[in-house]
Amino acid sequence: MKIYFLVLALIQGITEFLPLSSSGHLVLLEKILRISSQRLSLIVYLHIATLLVVVVYFWREIITALKDRKYLLHIFTAFVFTVVVVLLLKNSILYFLDNGIYLGVAFIVTAIFLILSDRVKRMNSQDLRISQVIVIGLAQGLAVLPGISRSGITIASAVLLGVNREQAFKFSFLLAIPTLIASGIYEFKNITAFLNHTGFFVMFSGFIVTFIAGLVSLHVLKTTLINKKLSPFGLYCCIIGLIILTTGGWR
Numbered sequence: 627m628k629i630y631f632l633v634l635a636l637i638q639g640i641t642e643f644l645p646l647s648s649s650g651h652l653v654l655l656e657k658i659l660r661i662s663s664q665r666l667s668l669i670v671y672l673h674i675a676t677l678l679v680v681v682v683y684f685w686r687e688i689i690t691a692l693k694d695r696k697y698l699l700h701i702f703t704a705f706v707f708t709v710v711v712v713l714l715l716k717n718s719i720l721y722f723l724d725n726g727i728y729l730g731v732a733f734i735v736t737a738i739f740l741i742l743s744d745r746v747k748r749m750n751s752q753d754l755r756i757s758q759v760i761v762i763g764l765a766q767g768l769a770v771l772p773g774i775s776r777s778g779i780t781i782a783s784a785v786l787l788g789v790n791r792e793q794a795f796k797f798s799f800l801l802a803i804p805t806l807i808a809s810g811i812y813e814f815k816n817i818t819a820f821l822n823h824t825g826f827f828v829m830f831s832g833f834i835v836t837f838i839a840g841l842v843s844l845h846v847l848k849t850t851l852i853n854k855k856l857s858p859f860g861l862y863c864c865i866i867g868l869i870i871l872t873t874g875g876w877r
Contacts, residue, residue: 630655630659631828631829631832632828632831632832632835633655634652634655634656634672634832635672635675635831635832635833635835635836635839636835636836636839637651637652637655638651638652638672638673638675638676638836638839638840639672639675639676639679639835639836639837639838639839639840639842639843640839640840640843641775641843642672642673642676642776642777642836642840642843643676643679643777643840643843643844643846643847644777644843644846644847644859645736645740645775645777645778645779645781645782645847645856645859645860645863646736646775646778646859646862646863647732647733647736647769647772647773647774647775647776647778647863648672648676648775648776649772649773650729650732650733650772650773650774650775650866652772653729653772653773654729654866654870657726672832672833672836673806673809673810674806674810674833675832675833675834675836675837675840676802676806676836676837676840677802677803677806677807677810678837679836679837679840679841679844680799680800680802680803680806680844681803682841683799683841683844684796684799684800687796687800688800688803691800697754700754700756700759700797701797701800701801701804702804703756703759703760703763704759704760704762704763704766704797704801705763705801705804705805705808706763707760707763707764707767708763708764708766708767708801708805709767709808710764710767711763711764711766711767711768711770712767712770714767715767715768715770715771716770718771719770719771719772726870726873727870727871728771728773729772729773729867729870730773730866730867730868730869730870730871731773731867731871732771732772732773732774732867733773733863733864733866733867733870734863734864734867734868734871735773735774735779736773736774736775736778736779736860736863737860737861737862737863737864737867738860738864739778739779739782739783739786739860740775740778740782740856740857740859740860740863741856741857741860741861741864742782742786743781743782743785743786743856744854744855744856744857744860746785746786746788748790748791748854754789754793754797757787758784758787758788758789761783761787762780762783762784762787762797762798762801763801765779765780765783766779766780766801766805773867775863776798776802776805777798777799777802777847778856778859778863780794780797780798780801781794781795781798781851781856782856784797784798791851791852791854792852794851795847795848795851795852799844
């Protein structure tokens with residue numbers, strides 16, 4: 627069994643939901659262990675497990691959202707703007723995967739958003755405005771770059787725009803559903819090839835590890851967000867980013 631893959635799966639489950647950038651950590655571990663793999667396919671495959679976590683954790687909210695046309699429109703609008711940003715940045719993804727300097731900067735950007743969000747006073751408004759939805763969608767698009775945490779930048783952006791923390795938490799992960807589905811469809815052929823190369827048992831084991839770690843991490847994130855304690859995650863991302871930058875990244 628390829629132990630490194632299970633380690634990657636564990637990291638994916640933890641860092642996808644905690645605002646730490648799962649893709650950034652997977653890239654770091656690959657560089658440290660000098661692993662040569664189909665990185666994008668690996669990341670997207672493990673995202674399928676995280677998608678299942680979201681569906682299981684938010685099944686009540688999903689049913690409610692499906693009955694709310696306005697909320698569905700907000701999800702769709704944010705998703706469209708995410709796609710626009712992803713299309714603009716798609717040629718930069720592989721460069722970020724191989725350039726430590728840019729990865730370090732991306733981690734620090736995540737840190738700034740997380741730390742600033744803790745400084746915003748608690749909001750009582752439950753309603754999302756279309757302008758907030760658009761910005762959240764744009765922010766999620768930036769998370770295609772390793773080092774930018776999807777959950778971190780979407781939740782922090784929402785909070786900075788005045789969205790209630792509980793609402794920001796829910797909207798961020800309901801928005802993740804179409805996003806993860808789209809990335810899975812886009813990478814389907816590569817995922818299939820990666821599955822054949824790695825082996826079903828190893829891939830399935832990694833899927834389970836990611837799923838369990840994801841459920842635990844999602845609960846931890848909800849608790850820390852409501853209690854305004856995202857700054858420690860921000861400090862962690864800042865330290866990781868500075869270490870990468872001060873060591874010159876990699877060539």
